Amino acid sequence: MPTAENGPLIVVSSRDAGFSLTHRHILAAAGYSTDLSLGAEDFASITVGRSVEAVLLDAADAGVAGFCQGLKQDTSTRSAAIIALLRAKAAVALPALIRAGADDVFVCPVEPQRYLDALKHHLSALDDTRARTGLLHAGGLAVDPQSHRATWRGEQFHLGLLEFRLLGTLIGGAHKVHTRRELIEQAWPRGIFVDPRTVNVHVARLRKALITTTGYDWIRTVRGVGYGLAPLAPGFDHPSDYHPLTDLRLEA
Secondary structure (H helix, E strand, O other): OOOOOOOOEEEEEOOOHHHHHHHHHHHHHOOOEEEEEOOHHHHHHHHOOOOEEEEEEEEOOOOHHHHHHHHHHOOOOOOOEEEEEEOHHHHHHHHHHHHHOOOEEEEOOOOHHHHHHHHHHHHHHHHHHHHHHOOEEEOOEEEEOOOOEEEEOOEEEOOOHHHHHHHHHHHHOOOOOEEHHHHHHHHOOOOOOOOHHHHHHHHHHHHHHHHHHHOEOOEEEEOOOEEEEOOEOOOOOOEOOEOOOOOOOOOO
16 A cells, blocks of 8 residues: 655544555555544544544444544544545435534545545645634644644643744744744844843753653754754654653753
């Protein structure tokens, strides 16, 4: 089966081996990273620590509407697009799936390109919403400059003003290394002198706050240059560098 480890994560939820193999193959060929869930009982354990962009749901019976509703009520999957492929024998479940929050429902058999187009549309709309609201995202970490809120997997956590601005700068320029001078220009009020070593202190505070909240080190130090955001682990919503919460002996 083709793989696309760095593409958006789409979870295929089905107990039918033929269904899951076929549709995971189609999704991987289209550039998506995929995983398999058998339903509500294992979905949380499979997706913990991972940013799920969409769910392809095998709607084989009317009971799947309850699972769909649960996904839309869970803060970790609320924004994920749910595409349901409804088996003909379960067609009576169509109204229940729509009420439960399914974003699109297709009655099988269905041409794969139809649900791929729907998936592309929903993911594009999600990106547009994030851009329009000014939210800055890096995996499960987000900052909202307008409301001054920092969240981890939807839960708010506290940061000081300078640490919040530093985090926004790092996420906003996630693919570059920022010099200390650049960070001063973005995070500190204009017209005051800031010793570059002061940046080290506040970056260390930010690093500690992020590790305490998430368990992962989000900040990459490039000696002699500055700081950048650590890359996400493929298919996950966090970096790969895990730190036990008991070990917070950190240096900027």
